[in-house]
Amino acid sequence: MTGGAWRTGLRWLIGVLLVGGAVFSIAGVLIPLLAAPDEPSSTTSIPEADRAIDGLRERSVYVESGDGAEWRLDVPAARELIGDRPILVAGFAGKDTLRSDAPYFRDAIADVQRRPGALGDLAEYDGPMEATCAAIAGEYPDTMVVVLHPRPGFETACAGPGFPAHDSEDEPVSWADGVLASASGAGDARTGGADRLPLVEGLVPAYETGIERFDAPPVERDLAGPFRALRISAYVVGGAVAAAALFLLVRHGVTAGGASVGESRRGRRAARASAQADVHALADRVLALERDQADRLLSGSGPPDPAHVLRLAEGYLDLARRIESAETTEQYAEISRLARSLLDPDPDPDADPDADADVVASPA
Known part of the structure; x- marks a missing residue:
């Protein structure tokens, strides 16, 4: 029997025992009430x-x-x-x-x-x-x-x-x-x-x-009335069933809560790693533009737009500060979005020169 089948069988067994115990407890309480002989008048x-x-x-x-x-x-x-x-x-x-x-x-x-x-x-x-x-x-x-x-x-x-x-x-x-x-x-x-x-x-x-x-x-003389053994056993079984059900409910709640917390932590770690990768990519882009200026001048290609290079550098510095203080998944996701917007190809010369600056300046 595989591990999954064994766990499924165990869950079914526990369920049958709980349901059976609950039914027995209810019967043990109702039978004395319904079948007991009439009390003295x-x-x-x-x-x-x-x-x-x-x-x-x-x-x-x-x-x-x-x-x-x-x-x-x-x-x-x-x-x-x-x-x-x-x-x-x-x-x-x-x-x-x-x-x-x-x-x-x-x-x-x-x-x-x-x-x-x-x-x-x-x-x-x-x-x-x-x-x-x-x-x-x-x-x-x-x-x-x-x-x-x-x-x-x-x-x-x-x-x-x-x-x-x-x-x-x-x-x-x-x-x-x-x-x-x-x-x-x-x-x-x-x-x-x-x-x-x-x-x-x-x-x-x-x-x-x-x-x-x-x-x-x-x-x-049975001082406790008829069906004493049945009533006592019903109380004992009922208490055991209630305790087991409470344990399972608490355990399920803790497990579900633990799984939710675990998923949240994993999501936050993934968002942080993605944000760090995007910020590092932005830093590489700024360094590459500065490093390749001489080659572009010798080849006859015009130098990169100084304003664009400045926006990238300022954006990098701003996002580097933000990533150090960020704590939530949403903050890391916002940093990634801003970094990727700055990593887009050089903007159209006719585009609004303050567009990237507005993106960088937007709150995290």
């Missing part, structure tokens, strides 16, 4: 659950605080602890949330009060928390959900209908409640203090211990 009958559902779409922890909150949670630290485990934490620290007098919690509180052995004074906490937990788990069915009450030390847990089932007789009625009970009884979490991060710190190992008894453990 977040239209339950419980406003607190709706807000939490929206806040947990691509996050594992949502905390709705308010003025005079009685507890706190380091949300970034809690999210880091949970990682991509299918655990969702919805915390309500505002005193106006999960209120027992809200009409949409009335049935949930009544259900708790009807349970055998239920403590009636706790129903106003358990009812709202359980109803909110069930609503969130209904939208995220393959997760375990923990709801934190505005009052410190009150929380509940539930698992969505899509969460793997277990058949251990030793487990409590609610597997999620058992995990939460283990987390609440671990270390500082049992104190029910204002800092709720210890609860999350105990929740993660309790969860890992609990899923060891599952025949089919729950899968990790």
